[in-house]
Amino acid sequence: MGYIQIIFLSFIFSVSACSSMYYSGLEKIGIPKRDVMVHRVEKARDTQEETKEQFKSALAQFTAVTNFKGGDLEATYNKLNSEYEASVNKADEVKKRISDIEDVSEALFNEWENEIQQYSNPSLKRSSQNKLSATKVQYRQLITAMKNAEAKIEPILAVFKDQVMFMKHNLNAHAISSLKEELGSIKSDVSSLIASMEKSINEANAFIKTMEK
Secondary structure, three states, X not given: OOHHHHHHHHHHHOOOOOOHHHHHHHHHOOOOHHHHHHHHHHHHHHHHHHHHHXXXXXXXXXXXXXXXXXXXXXXXXXXXXXXXXXXXXXXXHHHHHHHHHHHHHHXXXXXXXXXXXXXXXXXXXXXXXXXXXHHHHHHHHHHHHHHHHXXXXXXXXXXXXXXXXXXXXXXXXXXXXXXXXXXXXXXHHHHHHHHHHHHHHHHHHHHHHHHHO
16 A cells, blocks of 8 residues: 555544445545455554553552552542543544444445355356455454453443542542552553453454455
């Protein structure tokens, strides 16, 4: 793919795409659905990597708050709230990336299935059908892993939000005590999320390799 195509692809990635006209327009300038799909999986993988690091950062900040020994508790709250808001933003981005992949995959697989019916050579038709079936299997593994990881995000954000709001409303030792009680559970949930993210990232890398063959 040329430099101009890559730049253009990066630009159109942020545009809502849900029609055959959209993908047809890309193909007219040399960007097939296959390339769009690979690009979106790459972006989703990168976003999950960033999200994993963000939740690690948020956990570190929550842990630091439990060791608060005195000082400006409001400033501490502000740091905690910033980590929470950054985590929410990453969660929203993960959701969008998955939706974008699902959109292009539907278009790609529909096109592939329609084109298979146009083969006159039985051997080539069978080979293409086998390739499509294998690609669909890997795609289902990928999207399942991504959604499993995404499903672990919201419960953690709910706990983050509760603790951040409680600290905002109290700004005292009681708020610190409440967070200490939840910290063990938060650490466990974040560890589980990170493990799921890593599995999803590995699935994305495997899928990209398959699509690039």
